[in-house]
Amino acid sequence: MRRLLWPLVVLALLLVVNVIFTPTFFSIQMREGHLYGSLIDILRFGAPLILVSLGMTLVIATGGIDLSVGSVVAISGALACLQISQDAGVLTAVVLALGLSVLLGAWNGFLVAAVGIQPIIATLILMVAGRGLAQLITDGQIITVNDPAYKLIGGGYWLTVPFGILLVLAVLAVTVFLTRRLALGMLIESVGGNAEASRLAGIRSRGIVIMVYAFAALCAGIAGLMISSNVSSADGNNAGLWIELDAILAVVIGGTSLAGGRFSLGGTVLGALIIQTLTTTIYSVGVPPETTLLFKALVVTAVCLIQSPAFRDKVFRRRGRPPTPRPAAEEKVRVTA
Amino acid sequence: MLNRISTLVLAGLTALAMAGCGSGSGTDSAATSGGDDSITMGFSQVGAESGWRTANTKSVQEAAKEAGITLKFSDAQQKQENQIKAIRSYIQQKVDVIAFSPVVESGWEPVLKEAQNAKIPVILTDRAVDSKDTTLYKTFLGSDFVEEGRKAGQWLVEEYKSSTDPVNIVELQGTTGSAPANDRKAGFQEVIGGEAKFKIIASQTGDFTRAKGKEVMEAFLKSNPDIDVLYAHNDDMGLGAIEAIEGAGKVPGKDIKIITVDAVKDGMQALADGKINFIVECSPLLGPQLMDLAKKVVKNESIPARVVTEETTFTQEQAKTALPDRKY
Numbered sequence: 001m002r003r004l005l006w007p008l009v010v011l012a013l014l015l016v017v018n019v020i021f022t023p024t025f026f027s028i029q030m031r032e033g034h035l036y037g038s039l040i041d042i043l044r045f046g047a048p049l050i051l052v053s054l055g056m057t058l059v060i061a062t063g064g065i066d067l068s069v070g071s072v073v074a075i076s077g078a079l080a081c082l083q084i085s086q087d088a089g090v091l092t093a094v095v096l097a098l099g100l101s102v103l104l105g106a107w108n109g110f111l112v113a114a115v116g117i118q119p120i121i122a123t124l125i126l127m128v129a130g131r132g133l134a135q136l137i138t139d140g141q142i143i144t145v146n147d148p149a150y151k152l153i154g155g156g157y158w159l160t161v162p163f164g165i166l167l168v169l170a171v172l173a174v175t176v177f178l179t180r181r182l183a184l185g186m187l188i189e190s191v192g193g194n195a196e197a198s199r200l201a202g203i204r205s206r207g208i209v210i211m212v213y214a215f216a217a218l219c220a221g222i223a224g225l226m227i228s229s230n231v232s233s234a235d236g237n238n239a240g241l242w243i244e245l246d247a248i249l250a251v252v253i254g255g256t257s258l259a260g261g262r263f264s265l266g267g268t269v270l271g272a273l274i275i276q277t278l279t280t281t282i283y284s285v286g287v288p289p290e291t292t293l294l295f296k297a298l299v300v301t302a303v304c305l306i307q308s309p310a311f312r313d314k315v316f317r318r319r320g321r322p323p324t325p326r327p328a329a330e331e332k333v334r335v336t337a
Numbered sequence: 338m339l340n341r342i343s344t345l346v347l348a349g350l351t352a353l354a355m356a357g358c359g360s361g362s363g364t365d366s367a368a369t370s371g372g373d374d375s376i377t378m379g380f381s382q383v384g385a386e387s388g389w390r391t392a393n394t395k396s397v398q399e400a401a402k403e404a405g406i407t408l409k410f411s412d413a414q415q416k417q418e419n420q421i422k423a424i425r426s427y428i429q430q431k432v433d434v435i436a437f438s439p440v441v442e443s444g445w446e447p448v449l450k451e452a453q454n455a456k457i458p459v460i461l462t463d464r465a466v467d468s469k470d471t472t473l474y475k476t477f478l479g480s481d482f483v484e485e486g487r488k489a490g491q492w493l494v495e496e497y498k499s500s501t502d503p504v505n506i507v508e509l510q511g512t513t514g515s516a517p518a519n520d521r522k523a524g525f526q527e528v529i530g531g532e533a534k535f536k537i538i539a540s541q542t543g544d545f546t547r548a549k550g551k552e553v554m555e556a557f558l559k560s561n562p563d564i565d566v567l568y569a570h571n572d573d574m575g576l577g578a579i580e581a582i583e584g585a586g587k588v589p590g591k592d593i594k595i596i597t598v599d600a601v602k603d604g605m606q607a608l609a610d611g612k613i614n615f616i617v618e619c620s621p622l623l624g625p626q627l628m629d630l631a632k633k634v635v636k637n638e639s640i641p642a643r644v645v646t647e648e649t650t651f652t653q654e655q656a657k658t659a660l661p662d663r664k665y
Binding site: 279 | 514573
């Protein structure tokens with residue numbers, strides 16, 4: 001829990017900044033028969049990122065990384081919209097899109113676990129080729145669909161709550177159950193800690209690695225459906241562009257080590273929420289578009305620094321303690337003793 | 338270990354670079370240039386960020402086929418790096434003429450100098466560059482974005498002629514730093530700046546995409562309770578914003594008046610449905626004009642340094658009559 005303290009502080013700070021600029025920021029109303037408010041927006045637009053980051057967390061926990069999720073987002077949305085525009089049922093379209101996503105993820109896992117390619121290279125292949133595939137599916141066009149059932153996934157509401165948020169909660173619940181209530185989480189961590197040792201201990205590490213990549217791609221696939229459904233159109237070129245970087249950032253902010261071996265799902269969700277809140281803050285505070293990237297970079301740098309124990313130690317020691325050399329000297333003695 | 342990592346990173350970068358060059362494989366069966374009357378054109382497109390852009394791409398590809406010009410087409414996916422790479426590869430392939438729509442306005446001198454040194458003429462299409470040295474390219478074929486912004490502003494001034502109440506405007510800008518975003522903003526500002534009642538209360542980039550347009554508009558609606566007018570730099574952002582406005586329980590076109598630029602089919606449909614109030618046309622069908630210019634440039638005929646595409650504006654009534662034969 002203590003690991004989540006700093007991300008929580010950052011998120012709270014960002015929200016406070018928003019309230020200062022927009023006093024009604026926390027208000028949530030009912031409009032047009034659904035919940036309406038800035039906080040709902042953050043959750044709704046953040047939902048795809050949370051999903052992608054969840055998958056990324058497990059991949060990173062095995063010591064890998066998945067750069068191809070952005071392309072999978074584009075492919076999944078493109079395939080679903082193409083099917084729907086050709087009068088296939090929504091269910092068929094969704095199943096096909098998610099099926100293809102899992103297949104692509106398993107391919108990544110196969111390259112990493114069975115062929116032994118470094119994860120960053122193995123997934124780079126699909127990152128680059130996948131966007132081409134998405135554009136091939138859409139024929140380079142933006143496919144506009146008009147289907148209320150499809151619209152529900154990312155832009156609709158169920159019992160006044162945005163359906164996307166419910167979907168994320170469901171995936172999160174399943175993931176937490178599988179990894180924290182069953183032994184799966186520990187197996188993933190052990191593979192990330194030392195794949196060879198785990199194998200010798202009787203864990204089928206190849207299977208685990210292939211499975212986490214497939215899971216990451218499935219999450220990306222669902223996110224792709226959400227993003228395309230939200231605007232009722234598939235854009236092979238832009239959907240999910242650079243989302244892999246945001247997802248990796250969310251995982252890191254959440255306190256999961258890039259070296260693998262341990263992970264925090266709660267931290268990842270917080271990390272993704274911080275990123276989305278930051279985006280919303282930029283819009284509502286009115287940061288000029290020319291300086292948006294710089295602003296984001298500064299905040300992210302600050303978040304990463306504040307999360308680093310080494311940095312906090314230095315700063316707090318300098319500021320917190322009077323410059324008397326004696327206690328420091330004593331401490332040193334104690335350490336060496 | 339460190340060595341291995343750096344080798345891997347290098348390998349990754351090379352793969353990326355190669356992918357960048359290879360992404361233009363659309364029409365790669367092209368024969369080598371150099372034949373007497375066969376012209377080879379290298380065309381670097383911005384991307385496929387909107388319906389407008391894809392119509393533009395189609396127009397260029399079809400016009401090239403009709404004019405008997407071999408087209409090497411590449412898609413830069415909104416990245417200047419990709420575009421510079423594509424132009425370099427066209428120089429190496431010794432094409433007869435290079436045409437491209439710059440993703441952003443600045444930073445083109447070095448690569449355009451390379452083209453000049455290789456004696457390959459360059460035509461800018463649709464978007465300009467801000468280079469002082471106008472000898473770097475032969476001509477700029479495209480819309481006058483400042484004029485488009487002015488047209489949008491003029492409609493607004495006319496619409497609120499009789500009112501003295503303050504008019505709160507929000508603006509969805511195009512890709513930050515791109516010529517259409519800069520100029521459409523400037524032209525609009527120039528016209529409405531004359532009257533104190535017009536106030537732009539929020540302005541953010543929506544990257545010319547529906548998804549971003551919707552996301553930004555949602556935030557605008559929450560932080561600014563009183564919005565009278567939305568000015569979006571293209572139809573797609575406007576269409577995304579319409580969904581956001583409807584989600585907030587307001588009526589697009591009535592509670593919030595909407596002005597957009599482009600006039601693509603989906604936008605015209607929304608205009609005819611009364612969800613958009615006014616669209617300034619920005620025609621993407623400049624392929625035939627481009628091919629004419631290319632032929633002249635290759636023959637060394639003199640051409641004007643600036644060619645403007647012909648464009649108009651649409652009100653809701655005009656949209657209803659124009660919609661049936663809208664191609665893109």
